[in-house]
Amino acid sequence: MDQVPFPLVMLVVPAVGAAVVGLLAARGAPARATKQLALGFSLVELVLAVLSWIGFRNWQTSGGGSEGALFAQTTSFDWIPAFGVRFSLGLDGFSLVMIALIAVLVPIVLLASWEERLPQGRTFGGYFALLLALQSAMVGVFAATDVFLFYVMFEVMLIPMYFLVGGFGGPRRQAAAMKFFLYSLLGGLLMLASVIGLYVASGRVLAEQGRSGTLDFATLREIADQIPLSSQLWIFAGFAIAFAIKAPLVPLHTWLPDAGAEAPTGTGVLLVGVLDKVGTFGFLRICLPLLPAASRELAWLLLLLAVLGVLYGAVVAAGQTDLKRFVTWTSIAHFGFIALGVFAFTTTAISGAVLYMVNHGIATGLLFLLVGMLVSRGGSRSVTDYGGVWKVAPVLGGLFLLASLATVAVPGTNSFVSEFLVLIGSFPRIPVWTVLATVGIVLAAVYMLWVFQRVMTGPVRGSAVLLDEPTGDLPAGPGSEPEPVPPAPPAAGGTAVAVRPVSTAAATSGGRHRTEASARRFRFGDLRAREIAILSPLVALVLLLGFYPQPVLDVINPTAQRTVVDVGVTDLPAPLGGTR
Amino acid sequence: MTTHWLVVSALLFGVGAVGVLVRRNAIVVFMCVELMLNAVNLSLVTFSRMHGNLDGVVVAFFVMVVAAAEVVVGLAIIMAIFRSRRSASVDDASLLKY
Amino acid sequence: MTDPSVPPIVAPSVDLVLVLPILVVLGAAVVGVLVEAFVGRSRRFAVQAALTLLTVAFAAVWTIVAAVGDRVGVTFAGSVSVDALTHVAWGVLLVLAVPAVLLVLDRTVEPGGAFVAAGSAPVGSAGDRRQNLGSGAGGGADGPDGAPGPAPMQTEVFPLILFAVGGMMIFPAASDLLTFFVALEVLSLPLYLLCGLARRRRLISQEAAVKYFLLGAFVSAILLYGIALLYGWAGSIRFADIAAKIAGDPGTGSGVGNDLLLLLGLALLVVGLLFKASVGPFHLWTPDVYQGAPTAVTAFMAACTKVAAFAAMLRVFLTFLPPVQDIWIPVLSVIAVVSMLIGSIIGVAQSDMKRVLAYSSIAHAGFILLGVMSLSERGASGTMFYLLSYGFATIGAFAITMLVRRGAGEATRLEEWSGLAKRSPVLAAVMTLFLLSFAGIPLTSGFIGKLTVFTAAVDAGLTPLVVIAMIATAITVAFYLRVVVVMYLTPTDRADRSADRSAGGSGPGSRTVSGAPGTLLETTTAPVSVVVPGPAIAIVLVVCALVTLLLGLAPSLGLDLLDVPLPLLS
Amino acid sequence: MNELLGPDGSVQPLLAGDPVWLSLIKAVMIFAGLLLLTLFAIWFERRVVGRMQHRPGPNWNGPFGLLQSLADALKLHFKEGIIPARADLFVYIAAPVMCAVPAFLIFSIIPLGGPVSLFGHETALQLTDLNVGVLAAFALASIGVYGIVLGGWASGSTYPLLGGLRSAAQMISYEVAMGLSFVAVFLLSGTLSTSAIVHQQEGGWYVWLLPVSFVVYVISMVGETNRAPFDLAEAEGELVGGFNTEYSSMRFGLFFLAEYINLINVSAIATTLFLGGWRAPWPISLIPGVNEGWWTLLWFFIKVLALMFFFVWIRGALPRIRYDQFMSLGWKVMVPISLVWIGVVGTVRVLDTTTDLTGWAVLAWVGIPTAVLIIVVWLLFARSAARRRQAAAPAGTTPPEDRVLPGTVVPASVGSYPVPPLDLAVPPAPPRRDRTADAGPDAAALPSSRTEPVPAGAPSTPGGERV
């Protein structure tokens, strides 16, 4: 059980699922069947993740990690012998938690997308197949223990994501998808250059032992110190740019708000919640252990970017009026924190960073889904089109508050633990950066609460209010009609559904403030039971990890320790005694 | 003495090359190319004499053949375009410039 | 009178078995000419097509057998060198030639074949229209109403292709300057002609031919001058002698004058080669010719000519350049960068499918040049792998270009491809695969090609170039993506959709263009339609897609076969 | 004396010692001689033709009218040199020069005689002796074609243009046959030097060994010189005066001069290559001393004169043939015959000298394949001729024809006699005058424009391209 190659299985299952669902959809299978099938596959994946977790824990507790074996549940076979490339998968603490996060998020995303309004001409079969394909690729990225395989999966991940954003997103989806793809691809190609460089550099080192170059993680890690610093710096640069684009760190972040905003809600969750973590994960997986000298040398630069991201992301987020863009900007700030933790080079900070990756996925996922539900009701992404939603939809408002608090990292939510760990872990080594980043926390509270206040509190207005014109097909009240209200008739051109906020008309006609009396004819109702059910796992996780993060930290910590050792710095204890 | 021939050949080659670049009529361009080929032949033969082996002369022979084959192919193509549009000027053929 | 100073002529040793594939191909070409002369018009097409296919296939098989059996050697008095590089080049070339020939012989897309039936009929004349509309001389595919269809194509195309293939095979094997030059011409001349033989859009086609021919002849002359100068410098036309002289010359040259000859000679030679491979600033012909030539020929050129040119470049570079690489690598670097950037940046602005592919080929030429420049075993085999993967993808892409039609002609404008994914999802998916391969996305053969070539380049210390190549790749992806966007994410316009419905019921083998005269006219109002591919194109598409995928998933299959050990024989 | 000969018997070493003044004298002599010979040849031709036609020919100026040509030439000098308005001035003037100069030069490699002593200097009766002598002559002859075609073109007039083209086509066509006929000679002689070839004919003239080559050469030399019965370029009935229609005065005179010098040239080459050059003919050659010194000049000119008589003879005897017959003869008869003949000669020569086969074996090796080849070709011809006859037969009995010419109208119901094509309607305007009418269909091939639909039942135009 311990050494069952779960990663491989978890890579294959969604891939097969994607193929099956895609084929069925192409053959005209009913949408419902394809949806259920896709959900089935994702649930299987979830079960596998749980089993894998258990197996990993067993392996860990039985001392598996201490005998030099870096990875559990490995699979490895020759792929391209000419390049010393092997198809090898395995799990360590970092990858396990990320894969678990994916496994949790994907079923939720599928369920949340159950009634998504797809652009004309698109089918659920295609959508879900692409989501599954994306899941497979993401599992591959996190589980890859060969740098080459990592790169391959890194690139392959782009394609389903590209089609998800470009094919199923909002009105400006094509430009956004293109921007996303080109950014990522450019990063990916620079990374390819670095992969090649790493291979060549390893070849030079290994040639002395009569071996040819390799891209195997374990081998590379052993010889990491023998690669000359000058080479390391170049190689590091390529990887770092790729990961900084992916993460995204500030000067390279501009694709994310567009892609995140235009992506359909479910896709956005995966994009912000998981996909972007590949960047920070890459730093941990490749830059730190394999290029330690360069990492030490260039840590200041990444830290600078991280802090910049924290502050800039927070400031810009505060200025956003588009809800989805707002969420992506908050994420940019959070990624700054994660990067800060990564490049602090202490076990606590790194553990915190990894935990932050998980927590951010959960919290932002929740927030994103909530925003999605709100937008699908209100038909507008603009903050100004909402007001007093809480009064109309108290459950939605409550959960939104929880998600906001989690995002701001209020104690008791999961983000608090990770943010705290990052900050106290970083402080001993990089006090100045840490203090600067702390400012971001304050800013986060400002922007988050401000948005919350504008959307949820105050008088009911904007999209929440029914129009004066009675249109027969409107839902009479909450919960009576499962189908969300169509925001607008489909555009005649058949292109993307041009969502014009219904409120515009209302706003100009002066019907802005309504009395409480008309609140029963609100345009949209509160969350329905199934929506609550969909969100409840995330809510549970937010709270659970807020109070008891130890199981996750147990998984992460050994790997974090190892990583710090790999970087070649002495670990600095956190001032408050760490978390172990 | 022989280097003079090389200079002549280079000059001829240059004249041909300039002709190709400057002239617009397909047939004239084509003739300039032939001039270039023959200029090369001159150098080949000169070099052959300088080195005292026959390689250059043999190459020159084959160059003649190739030139001839080029003439045939070129005439065929130019003739075809000439029949289609009644002009042999490269300038007139401008469908592909956009 | 015989000069006593001239040594007596000695008959050179000739190993015919070594060069058998060349002999077979060229022999079959000659037989093809005779077939034109003697076989009746109605049977000519079948005979020619079979002859060409079988010949190429036989040569391919023989090459593989010979390569596996490691039959190597230098023959014809040192002018032809059949070594691993030659075998690999032949193998790649012939393997690519088979699908290219299949495209050429397809007659389902264009009734009567994609080539002109009577090249001598003036464009637009009554005779010209007659040959395209039917009721011309019989023998072509008959229309549904029993009236004779368009006149069958000129089958001289097949011998021409065989001659070109023959030349392409000699080119990388040539190990003296004379053979080199002759091979270059043997491969070029048929191509010039083939470019001008399109059935549709003949004016553009002929213009492409003239353009290609004039530029090609000009560059041949330049290359020839390079040959003359090299000979003048070394006193021998054999590669081995020249290489020995270069290597043996301390500091490359005893005097400035001599150095100048070597430098200029090599430079001009290289220019010629780069032109043929449509690299960098020597690419000017490429977009026009690719656009104008019949699409099948374009595919053939894009795939096979590149193989021949780069393989020859490998031999020339590997033979001559190592001692003087300090001078040459910077120059070539600039060229490679220019090629990559021209191809990628100008390509972004293109709106014609064939031109997009042409600029893509220019960019790819720049990438491939990196592999050649690394002057190593890995570089050589990487180059060949790249050519193989690029060749299959490009043939496949052009095959799909053949299928998308408006009226009677090909619909090559990008906007005409909008919504292709809805119309024919499989074609769009396959096209996407090819485009991803061009873009170098992992799990496609193009990625492995890039990987091998770039690895070799990094190994050779060309890291900055690789970085630029990566950026260029990213730019090229922009225009590949545009095609994908157009196919998948752009809806078709209404007129097309209605036409699609009416033509939608076309079963296998039937054509969406009707055979009735008057409807075949190329007009902008005609709907865009997708032809159901006939067996030949279907095979090509399947093979290209499979190879692209297979080499992406399991590249060792190809990489191991394409090993080029150094040094080369000469 | 033999040490002054090259290894293959050429007189190159001998001539290499010529001082410049001697070359100059020789050049002047050849130049003057050719002019005189031309005057003589014109007179000769007119006299002989006159005799053949039962009339006296020129007999007024000088003894036997010998000065008639001179009078004609002088008259030409005093004629007005017209330059047509549409002529391309430079080329128009240069063309006759281009025609005449190579004609003079060809004679420089002809061995007029054997080694003699000239002004106390041992030399040969030959201006120069190149080791590519025949090739040089061949090349110079080709340059003459330029003069003709350019002259026709530069006149800016239709008839000269067509005449020039015709004569260029004719000359290059026969040049191929001529060139091929030389190959057999080189095979036997192993050299291209004219004097060496003459030297090697000591044992026997090549005309006996290579009769086929000789015949081919003689026919092609008539074609090459545009002489009757092959004088199609100047066919007065068809093309007025051919390429020189627009020429007058001595520019015309130069063309005329060139034609006659070429006549002498080809005769001289025939003499050199096939008729033993300056060697005395057989019975006379038995007399000792006739093949030496200045006697040789005599034998040479006798042979040349004999050939010229032959020229005149056939002019007087044969009618002008049709152009297609003429080209067919050149391309379809002389070329294949030459090729086969070269094959035969080459094989015999190579097998005979490089292998130890006996004479009979060689003959078998060569003869059997040749015989087979000839039989096969003959059978093929017989078949295709039969087929052609069949095709010409009434259509009712014609089996479906394989090689239908596109554009030929094969009426569905034909009587037993040919029906004229039904599309002889006269077009409203000649296409050449109406350029805009052409632009329409041309543009139609563009993707963006619309082609005119073919009118239903549009008549097909006959002719055009073949399959």
Place this chain on the structure above:
Amino acid sequence: MTLYLPIVILLVLALVFAASMATVVSDGVGPRRWNRAKLDAYECGIEPTPLPAGRAGRFPVKFYLTAMLFIVFDVEIIFLYPWAQSAVQLGVFGLIEIGLFVLTVGAVYVYVWRRGGLDWN
């Protein structure tokens, strides 16, 4: 080189003669009587065709074809001459090679013949 000198001498002689005949004699010695009709193209007294063939008009294609054929065969001759000169030295090998060469050109010849390239009508 000295072997070519006599040719140059003869060339100069002939050139001077021909050039003087074509220019000085033709244009200087004879009378000059201007007449518009005289300078027109000669077409048997009829009005000359406005566009004479060849300048802006067209040559009959047949002549191009002949030119191409000539080139092909001239090339053949280029190779036959050296072989003929050295046939004995090259021996059977040379014979076979030239045979193949002639056969190749022969294939073209047959092709042209069968396709009517040699027919004039």
